[in-house]
Amino acid sequence: MARIKPQALLQQSKKKKGPARISVTTIIMSSLIVVLTVFFLYATYRHWSQRSRIQMENTQSVLEGESSFMDPKKSDLPGYAILNTAKGSITVELFKDSSPEVVDQFLDLCQRGHFNGMLFRHVIKHYVIQAGDSDKLGATEDWTLKGKHYSQLESSLKHEAFMLGTTKAKHDNKEFELFITTAPIPDLNEKLTVFGKIVKGEDIVQEIEEVDTDEHYRPKSTIGIHSVILKQSI
Structure with a gap:
């Protein structure tokens, strides 16, 4: 067997590939x-x-x-009513959620001008004032003997002063009267459907209740509501 020369082995080793390099x-x-x-x-x-x-x-x-x-209808309803009286303006926040039917009727009457020129017919000092078209004492008749006693009681959220309401008895639009309390009335919810609270003009309410009245609690001088302005907010 022929021997491979060292020079030939060197040349063959050069021909073998070395390890691959990563470029x-x-x-x-x-x-x-x-x-x-x-x-x-x-x-x-x-x-x-x-x-x-x-x-x-x-x-x-x-x-x-x-x-x-x-309830888009409820959200679109005015939330406040401003009663412009001979003594000044009274701002009322309406209870749209708790008394929706009465508020709807009140707003409808306001838009018809029902309260324009309405007189305060009866004023019971330190108790309640009543505005309406009727000259009859009506709902306030059985309150008069209790007025002094109730006016001494402390106010509460349920029966506090400066609340706006109307009689609970069913009535048509012509008989819709307004009652504003000037002192706490413990049996208020038995007498009235409360649908608002005075938030501005309490001093005007107090001026009205200080007018002179006769023995039937009727003001001796004419005083009433000139107009009502409805607002979404104040």
Whole structure:
């Protein structure tokens, strides 16, 4: 067997391939792929997290919108009435939620001008003043003997002074009268349907109740409501 010369072995070893080297281009491309993959994953996460947050906000807005539009008629109703009297203006906050039917009737009458020129027919000092078209004592008749006693009681949320109401007895629009309490009345809810509270002009109410009256609690001088202005807010 012929022996291979050392020079030939050297030439054959040079022909053998050495270990493969990773080129710079390959490293750069791999790095870019990794960076793009991470960026894509991050962008996807941001997109879905923002979408989830927006959906939650929209759901909350819808729920709030549904609650605010459950009764659009009620929300559109004026919330305040300003009674312009000979002594000054009295601002009343209307109880649209607790007395909706009476408030609806009151607002309708205001728009028809029912209260324009209406007189305060009876004034019981430190108790109640009554405005209406009828000159009969009516609902205040059985209150007069209790007036002094009740006026000494402390006010409460349920029967406090400066509340606006009308009689509970069924009546047509012509018989719709206004009662403004000037002192706590323990049995107020038995007498009246309260549908408002004086929030400005308590001093005007007190001026009206200080007018001179006869033995039937009728003011000796004419005093009444000139007009009523309705407002959404004050």
